[in-house]
Amino acid sequence: MDEHYDVIVVGGGGAALCAALGAKEKGAKVLLISKTAIAKANCTAFAGGGFTFAGPGVSWQEHRDKTLETGRLINDHELLEDFSQHGPLSVLNLQRYGVKSQVHPNGCSVAAYAPNRRVGGLGLTLPLMEEAIKKGVDLLDGHFVYAIKPEESHFQVDFFNLNDGKNHSLNAFSVIMATGGGGRTYGRTNNPVATTGDGYHMLYELGLPFRDMEFVQFYPIGLAEPELPIWFIDLGIIDQVPLTNSLGQEFLLDLLKSWGLKSGREGNLYARDRCSIALAESWQKGDFPILHLNQMTPEQWDNPYYKSLLLLNRKHFDFTQIPIRVRPLVHYMSGGVVIDKNGATELPGLFACGEVTGGLDGANRIGGNALTNISHFGLKAGKNAALYAQERKAKIATRSKTELPNLDGSIKAKDLKITLNKTMDTHAGPLRDKKGLETGLKQVEEIKEFLPQVSAQSPKELRDYFELKSMLTTAQMILTGALAREESRGVHFRKDFPLELKEWQKPILQRK
Numbered sequence: 460m461d462e463h464y465d466v467i468v469v470g471g472g473g474a475a476l477c478a479a480l481g482a483k484e485k486g487a488k489v490l491l492i493s494k495t496a497i498a499k500a501n502c503t504a505f506a507g508g509g510f511t512f513a514g515p516g517v518s519w520q521e522h523r524d525k526t527l528e529t530g531r532l533i534n535d536h537e538l539l540e541d542f543s544q545h546g547p548l549s550v551l552n553l554q555r556y557g558v559k560s561q562v563h564p565n566g567c568s569v570a571a572y573a574p575n576r577r578v579g580g581l582g583l584t585l586p587l588m589e590e591a592i593k594k595g596v597d598l599l600d601g602h603f604v605y606a607i608k609p610e611e612s613h614f615q616v617d618f619f620n621l622n623d624g625k626n627h628s629l630n631a632f633s634v635i636m637a638t639g640g641g642g643r644t645y646g647r648t649n650n651p652v653a654t655t656g657d658g659y660h661m662l663y664e665l666g667l668p669f670r671d672m673e674f675v676q677f678y679p680i681g682l683a684e685p686e687l688p689i690w691f692i693d694l695g696i697i698d699q700v701p702l703t704n705s706l707g708q709e710f711l712l713d714l715l716k717s718w719g720l721k722s723g724r725e726g727n728l729y730a731r732d733r734c735s736i737a738l739a740e741s742w743q744k745g746d747f748p749i750l751h752l753n754q755m756t757p758e759q760w761d762n763p764y765y766k767s768l769l770l771l772n773r774k775h776f777d778f779t780q781i782p783i784r785v786r787p788l789v790h791y792m793s794g795g796v797v798i799d800k801n802g803a804t805e806l807p808g809l810f811a812c813g814e815v816t817g818g819l820d821g822a823n824r825i826g827g828n829a830l831t832n833i834s835h836f837g838l839k840a841g842k843n844a845a846l847y848a849q850e851r852k853a854k855i856a857t858r859s860k861t862e863l864p865n866l867d868g869s870i871k872a873k874d875l876k877i878t879l880n881k882t883m884d885t886h887a888g889p890l891r892d893k894k895g896l897e898t899g900l901k902q903v904e905e906i907k908e909f910l911p912q913v914s915a916q917s918p919k920e921l922r923d924y925f926e927l928k929s930m931l932t933t934a935q936m937i938l939t940g941a942l943a944r945e946e947s948r949g950v951h952f953r954k955d956f957p958l959e960l961k962e963w964q965k966p967i968l969q970r971k
């Protein structure tokens with residue numbers, strides 16, 4: 460670790476690695492800092508590995524229009540135009556970093572090159588990390604970034620070591636936030652533990668504008684048996700085996716057809732919102748949707764993706780023999796900090812890319828667009844951050860001293876995290892209403908009041924404390940946006956305002 464850098468990237472997933480390589484290619488001196496194992500412990504690694512973009516079977520204009528239709532017409536047009544037009548080349552050019560993919564008519568997949576099909580995204584992150592090492596990017600994992608401070612000519616990045624608790628600060632001319640989403644604000648999610656919205660919190664504290672925070676994407680088919688881990692199965696499964704209600708009807712497939720979609724596979728791309736709402740409504744009525752995995756044939760189980768699911772079969776719950784209940788879980792956050800098509804935030808020198816940003820997806824994301832997003836805007840943010848750094852003439856100033864908080868209260872932040880998870884699962888799920896959202900917001904305020912009483916005597920507890928703060932900011936923005944949006948659009952369904960309304964065809968912006 461050197462004294463100062465041209466560019467510091469915060470994050471260790473796909474967006475961060477693309478950004479670091481984009482900056483390095485422009486000749487910048489780059490440091491990447493991640494709180495978890497770089498390339499391995501993040502949403503990108505956990506991803507199925509599917510990218511969607513215009514290809515031989517779909518023009519870029521068709522991809523743009525489909526993304527807009529799926530996002531219920533409130534996507535950021537500037538980002539979307541750039542993404543649909545230039546995203547495919549950005550992804551295919553990742554070959555130069557050793558990323559291998561199987562190309563299909565409307566995208567590609569890296570899953571076949573991952574060590575395990577259930578975490579297909581490793582097919583992207585592992586080669587990117589190798590390339591970053593080769594190209595001389597400085598990599599630092601196991602360090603938690605807790606503040607970005609804008610100074611006159613540079614930024615100060617404050618972070619601490621998750622092993623020994625030591626506090627550090629470094630300077631850089633530009634900073635790229637690639638900290639991912641905030642799915643862990645909820646308990647019922649397939650997001651890895653690190654996904655606590657730290658980037659949202661730090662950027663919110665800097666007064667930057669956010670958009671679309673109410674649009675939390677739920678994945679329709681999440682395992683709902685207590686013996687099974689909280690995980691999801693690709694919606695394409697309903698093209699293989701029936702998903703039924705208590706009357707034995709394949710109600711989801713029937714619904715998809717009524718919406719003009721041919722299969723679960725198409726539903727996975729364009730209708731995660733409506734499928735999740737349908738499953739959540741059925742569940743709420745006590746009519747638990749049942750997935751008949753026990754009807755899979757040995758040949759179907761032979762598919763590498765399904766085969767990898769068998770690893771979930773812990774505690775001897777044999778779902779190859781027993782039908783299982785399923786219901787939605789939190790998968791992705793469409794909202795985030797506002798950026799322009801160069802990956803720049805409102806604050807000069809501060810860039811952002813990946814799930815921490817908002818606007819591209821509108822009210823509902825097309826399946827596979829996220830990996831194209833992080834690659835395309837990751838590379839662009841990296842390149843532009845490096846160019847910005849080159850233009851800075853001013854000398855790097857000395858670092859100001861930042862102290863870690865001294866927390867000697869009596870409450871464990873990890874317990875408050877669980878309370879917050881319950882609040883969000885209960886009041887900000889796929890089916891929302893005013894009363895529930897107001898209760899949720901009130902509970903978030905109540906949890907905040909306990910912050911001064913938190914005890915943090917170890918680096919792990921300090922991490923819990925900072926993550927709790929991030930999760931509270933994330934929860935507050937989700938609930939505030941959801942309360943303000945008095946209509947239903949995409950993934951945001953208000954039981955008290957069930958219709959999509961023309962006057963709400965606009966984003967909700969929030970800032971501190």
Ligand SMILES: Cc1cc2nc3c(=O)[nH]c(=O)nc-3n(C[C@H](O)[C@H](O)[C@H](O)COP(=O)(O)OP(=O)(O)OC[C@H]3O[C@@H](n4cnc5c(N)ncnc54)[C@H](O)[C@@H]3O)c2cc1C
Pocket residue numbers: 469470471472473474475492493494495496497498500501502503504505506507508509510511580602603604605637638639640649650651653654657658790791812813814815826827828829830831833
């Ligand atoms: C199970 C699953 C499957 C998915 N499958 C697909 C798919 O097939 N196709 C698709 O398009 N999308 C998919 N998605 C969505 C997609 O994977 C994510 O949106 C995308 O990978 C996010 O990338 P990212 O780099 O922005 O964030 P992440 O990959 O989550 O990386 C965030 C990084 O930031 C670091 N970090 C966070 N806070 C701090 C801090 N305070 N200090 C230091 N470091 C920090 C984390 O440790 C982590 O390394 C899937 C998501 C999930 C959860």
